[in-house]
Amino acid sequence: QVHLNQWGARLLQPSETLSLKCAVYGGSFDFYYWTWIRQTPGKGLEWLGEINQSGTINYNPSLSSRVSISVDTSNNHFLLRLISVTAADTAVYYCARGVHRRHPPSRFYQYMDVWDKGTTVTVSS
Amino acid sequence: SSELTQDPAVSVALGQTVRITCQGDSLRNYYASWYQQKPGQAPLLVMYDENIRPSGIPDRFSGSSSGNTASLFIAGAQAEDEADYYCNSRDSGENHVLFGGGTKLTVL
Numbered sequence: 554q555v556h557l558n559q560w561g562a563r564l565l566q567p568s569e570t571l572s573l574k575c576a577v578y579g580g581s582f583d584f585y586y587w588t589w590i591r592q593t594p595g596k597g598l599e600w601l602g603e604i605n606q607s608g609t610i611n612y613n614p615s616l617s618s619r620v621s622i623s624v625d626t627s628n629n630h631f632l633l634r635l636i637s638v639t640a641a642d643t644a645v646y647y648c649a650r651g652v653h654r655r656h657p658p659s660r661f662y663q664y665m666d667v668w669d670k671g672t673t674v675t676v677s678s
Numbered sequence: 679s680s681e682l683t684q685d686p687a688v689s690v691a692l693g694q695t696v697r698i699t700c701q702g703d704s705l706r707n708y709y710a711s712w713y714q715q716k717p718g719q720a721p722l723l724v725m726y727d728e729n730i731r732p733s734g735i736p737d738r739f740s741g742s743s744s745g746n747t748a749s750l751f752i753a754g755a756q757a758e759d760e761a762d763y764y765c766n767s768r769d770s771g772e773n774h775v776l777f778g779g780g781t782k783l784t785v786l
Contacts, residue, residue: 588775590777597764597777597778597779597780598713598721598764598766598777598780599777600774600775600776600777603775611773611774611775612774613774614772614774647720647721651775652726653768654727656709656727656728660707660708660709661707661708661709661768661770662708662709662711662726662727662728663708663711663766663767663768663775664711664723664726664727664766665711665713665721665723665766666723666726666732668720668721668722669720670719670720671720
């Protein structure tokens, strides 16, 4: 049974860098998109970006100037960095396993099937 | 447009059927996936591809798709189905992931 566990600093000051690491246990690291998502208090889900084992990375365009995602395949970890944080970055951060497949003949599907429990990160002076 | 639109709130009487919808141009190329989120919990995948339920999801949940609209149906809604529901897709042109704004389902 695959499960994910993340860790990192949970209280930051404005202008600092958010760094979170997510470890993948009990399953293959290959063939998936490893994904970061956040949820600000009382609001919906916001996709931050994803990476696969070959290093293909996609970012949310609204955050692409501040966010970076990397992968450590030797340890089955993937990492999120968000620079120059503000109070608006206060949120619950989730890491998740993403699947992106073709549905013949001409459509596709994608989903996140495994999520960690989430980490609350607070940005405050 | 790379957005997914959901009704903010929907209610259903206990035991009745409810439809939760999601609209967006990306749904013409990608089947939606659906997530249930209860307070203080991580989202839970309840539907993906055209109409596939992950293991453990009750068969009262079903999905459909037509044009730019995806629907999640709950037949015989139970009190435990009260939650926020999010749809999810992908913008193939820009290669990024989309979430709808969420629908708060109330079971009366």
